Amino acid sequence: MLRIAVCVKAVPDPKEATRIKIDPVTRTLLRRDVPLVTNHLDRNAVEAAVQLKEELDAHVAVISMGPPPAETIVRECLALGADEGILLCDQAFGGADAFATAYSLAKGIEKMGGFDLVLCGMASSDSGTEWVGPKIGALLGIPVVTAVREIVERDGRSWKVKASLENGYRLVRVRLPALLTVTRELNTPRALSFSGIVSARKKEITEWGINDLGVQEEAVGLRGSPTITANLTIMNGKDSKRAVEMITGTREEAAERLVEKLAAAGML
């Protein structure tokens, strides 16, 4: 049986982005007033796992680190077809940066027992470091392929995947156990269904705190985070003035001037 672990993150609903505030002291996101949703690319990761389960003999566990309301998104993943859920939930996990998050998730995955495949979304919509997945792989000591957009071939434990590059792709052969981070091109996540929600009634969500993982308080959360945010400014639509400049001349000249200006502004 293929054992798959999918890492999922509860992120503030991007549709409600204007309601997200930043704590002036810790400079972390204040998520309290914003509804949490499953990070979009994580839905692709869950979909990939569920599709594998439909084809092979597989067991899909989702794991998330987050505050108690994040249980909802774990339950949602169960409704989408995952078999069991793990929520790493402890005051001590709060304020974690990418490193502390990866560390805690890696510990959680280790505690879950053996696994053959770990799937993550390539990035989260709130932090966007693209770093948590690869770091989990490094901590678990397994090969990592980032930005996977297609699973091309599965030959036993040797898989061939297509991984996106800025202007093309790499074909990578990887041996399981491995960690893949996935892009949205990989699949179209299925819709949440009423019968799926009903079937999730019987599935279990286990909650683990730092004692269950056997980790030190200093190693997780804000205390375990080497990243310090030096400064953060919220771009406020009202304060930012738009400068309008008409570029005249022939189309070619205008295009050239535009390119020059964009380059001068450091935007190219």
Add this chain to the structure above:
Amino acid sequence: MIDLMFTEEQEMFRKAAREFAETSVAPHVAKMEETGRMSDELIRALGEAEMMALTIPEEYDGLGLGYTARLIALEEIGRVSAATALTLQVFALGVAPITMFGDEEQKKKYLPGLAKGERLATVGVTEATGGSDPKSIRTSYRKVGGDYVLTGRKCFITNSHIADTITILARGEENPDLFTCFIVESGVEGFKPAHEEHKMGMRGCNTGWLVLEDCRIPGENLLGEEGRGLRIAMSAIGEVGRAGMVGCALGLHTACLEASVKFAKERILYGEPISNLQMIQNKLAEMKIDLEAGRLLGYRATSMQDKGMRASNELAAAKYFTTEAAQKAAKMAVDIHGAYGCMEEYPVSRYLRDSFLVGASAGTSDIMKVIVARWALE
């Protein structure tokens, strides 16, 4: 202590329904407005999303989720397209006589197909001679051998041209006091959908006439007992049809409020958004208060139903309140939009047209008051 919170699971139902409405229903709205028809693709999508299975028991391939889950789904679909919600609500209305009064054979024969959306249902009660007064219908039946032969004409029937499993109320040819319900399948000889209505709103939801001319149906299609037809039809309409209209009205009302809030925040007058004007806030507050109150009435009634209780009185009150409130909200939404609200480019003009059709369906506001008054005087 009374618990007025949705469960985590119900919140998830809402999320699933909203996702479905926004991704699978919304893209069809413009075409429905233009043509007055609903595409087969959308009907198929409703079936695939299990929207027809909600109220059908599990043993007949349904989800058996009951009436609160259904109200949640209708509210979310109605928020995007009241016409789609009305179509869907009448599918469940058409299922109700069979789940409530059908025998085992009938349930086995019809319900699994209805749950999957392979069969589509409706109920034909109203006639030119009797809407509010169903005892004045003229469609008659007579017994011929083991069969029944039906003759008459039904009007204003939702899903008239798309439904294939139809509960028809008729009265005895010999004894006109004997009201009886029958299941009529659309393919049967002597049955045909006739005139298709061109409605001011709810465009895309099919409404029309059904004509029965010496339409012979087998004896096993008798629903319940002879003489119990009024009770069967009225229970289905009272418990399921009215609850469905509450869902359409709440969804429509939510859409009116959301569009109004968005417009009021964006429209700048006197150098600031009109949402800062007290007159506008007054309208928004009224819309919000009515919506909150309507939801309490509606969900209380469905939670009673889910506990196995009857709620036809509570649903009459809820239907009256929510459909009237939706009409008021739609007018206020158009008013807040100024001239823009009168233009078809803005959805509020559709909301206003749709809001007038939640009134008569499943019983007019006057009739709801008649029922509520009887309840008060009990």
